[in-house]
Amino acid sequence: MKLATFVEAVDPPSVLPTPARMAAFVMSLRELGYDTAGCARRLRVFPRLGVNFWEAMRPQWAPAPGDAVGWLIRLFIDSVAVPVDTLHALVPVSLIDDAIEARLLVLDGDMLRPKLSLMPCDGMYFVTDRAAKNTAFNQVMWLWGESYLLAGLVRRTSRRCAFDVGTGSGIHALLASRHCDRVVGLDVSPRALEFARFNAALNGVHNAEFRLSDLLDGVDGSCDLLVTNVPYAPDLAARAGDNFWSGGIDGMELLRRIVRAIPERVDADGGVYINSLFPLAPGSTLRGNFAQWLGGRFDDLQTLDHTWPVPFYEDLLSDAPIDADKSAWRFGVVSLRRAPHGQAGWWRELGQDRFFNADGSCRAAVDHDAT
Ligand SMILES: C[S@@+](CC[C@H](N)C(=O)[O-])C[C@H]1O[C@@H](n2cnc3c(N)ncnc32)[C@H](O)[C@@H]1O
Incomplete structure (x- = not known):
């Protein structure tokens, strides 16, 4: 198996204008239950060794329609675009706006496209490059x-x-x-x-x-x-x-x-x-x-x-x-x-x-x- 390779310039994340907004962004993720246990509950394999938390290794998995954490996994771990209306119905608007301003996502028509990954680990959050091989620059490793x-x-x-x-x-x-x-x-x-x-x-x-x-x-x-x-x-x-x-x-x-x-x-x-x-x-x-x-x-x-x-x-x-x-x-x-x-x-x-x-x-x- 090899990773799919793509070539795309991607900007690093941009710090939000105030520490309070950074803190509010994290608080929203936490309150929604987007954490290691929440991901493990949905994916079951997360984050066992190897690459089995990637979409390709669990093709049967899909987020449940009303499950905010599932859709956040889709966006930030699987790096799959999600309809903006779907997310709007499930998470605070400020979370989406902040993710766009921090350059984690872009709004492309009616879709939110991930540019970077965002993974939880032990109560903290880590933004990295997306979990796919991009040869346009020296990628920052996502959490394996x-x-x-x-x-x-x-x-x-x-x-x-x-x-x-x-x-x-x-x-x-x-x-x-x-x-x-x-x-x-x-x-x-x-x-x-x-x-x-x-x-x-x-x-x-x-x-x-x-x-x-x-x-x-x-x-x-x-x-x-x-x-x-x-x-x-x-x-x-x-x-x-x-x-x-x-x-x-x-x-x-x-x-x-x-x-x-x-x-x-x-x-x-x-x-x-x-x-x-x-x-x-x-x-x-x-x-x-x-x-x-x-x-x-x-x-x-x-x-x-x-x-x-x-x-x-x-x-x-x-x-x-x-x-x-x-x-x-x-x-x-x-x-x-x-x-x-x-x-x-x-x-x-x-x-x-x-x-x-x-x-x-x-x-x-x-x-x-x-x-
Ligand atoms: C396997 S990644 C680990 C990333 C992170 N520590 C983790 O465990 O998720 C290796 C990191 O080492 C860095 N690296 C490579 N050569 C290095 C060197 N000579 N000195 C310092 N860092 C180096 C890479 O840029 C990369 O960020």
């Missing part, structure tokens, strides 16, 4: 199952400072802003930063900043929470970071650099959460790769390996995906911390591949302190 997975696995304890590397829509930085004093989202894509700043304004977040940066180069010092989901697909047609999916020829170019930076950039009491495809060479292990990348520093770490094997991994995005032996490939989240004083390092494989609850929430079955 992996975005929800990483969001669900980060332990939400109080922190001093979080770095979100490859922030895209800003999702992990903005979720972290609720339990961290300070948050820095980093991305090489200027378009991503525009979306992340819009999403900060949308969610009324004031303690997050977003910087143009090659991985951690744009920020000094260390953090006590590092969250990252940088591109990982082995791609012969694009250099690592040229788009939101290419991790270079072996897929692990960016990942390796981040892992090597952990000892200097993460405080002794800090936590690290890495989502990735791990396109490992046949016969090699994830633990072995981390040990090689970190050298002598590896033994200090306590690691939870929430990944699972993906020998049939299918790349939906790359123009020239690598044709390799995928028998050792894995996907998922690795979370690490420095061994507390007096304790030894360890690596624990959890073998968990079901993280989502029926209401769309997601969480780790085991965290570092429960091992």
Whole structure:
């Protein structure tokens, strides 16, 4: 399967003139029940891993006639045009006007056409590019199952400072802003930063900043929470970071650099959460790769390996995906911390591949302190 590809210039979202209007827009979505649980109730599969919350993966689903949330899903997740009269009958007029003014929708005759996606996650809202491949520019990644997975696995304890590397829509930085004093989202894509700043304004977040940066180069010092989901697909047609999916020829170019930076950039009491495809060479292990990348520093770490094997991994995005032996490939989240004083390092494989609850929430079955 490949994604349908189109070519269309699309403007980034535009912040509404006042914070009060941004807040009212979010409040309307919330009051209508357009949230993770509301979407999960209607789609049942939302937001399980993979792409099964896309329309193409559930062709039987259609919004019920009087169901506002169903029609919002149609517009903002499926990216399908909806008759303006249908929406007018179900949602406040101000919601439609604000979505048009923020450049999420355009009115085209009697149809509302989506230009951007708007997805809920854990009480917040994230505007991204639409969930289809558009080659006109470097798209800002919409929320995939992996975005929800990483969001669900980060332990939400109080922190001093979080770095979100490859922030895209800003999702992990903005979720972290609720339990961290300070948050820095980093991305090489200027378009991503525009979306992340819009999403900060949308969610009324004031303690997050977003910087143009090659991985951690744009920020000094260390953090006590590092969250990252940088591109990982082995791609012969694009250099690592040229788009939101290419991790270079072996897929692990960016990942390796981040892992090597952990000892200097993460405080002794800090936590690290890495989502990735791990396109490992046949016969090699994830633990072995981390040990090689970190050298002598590896033994200090306590690691939870929430990944699972993906020998049939299918790349939906790359123009020239690598044709390799995928028998050792894995996907998922690795979370690490420095061994507390007096304790030894360890690596624990959890073998968990079901993280989502029926209401769309997601969480780790085991965290570092429960091992
Ligand atoms: C897979 S997307 C993740 C988006 C978001 N964090 C999420 O989980 O939904 C990867 C992001 O990393 C960014 N990126 C690619 N190369 C990068 C680099 N060298 N330094 C910083 N960010 C990079 C891309 O622009 C993209 O926004």
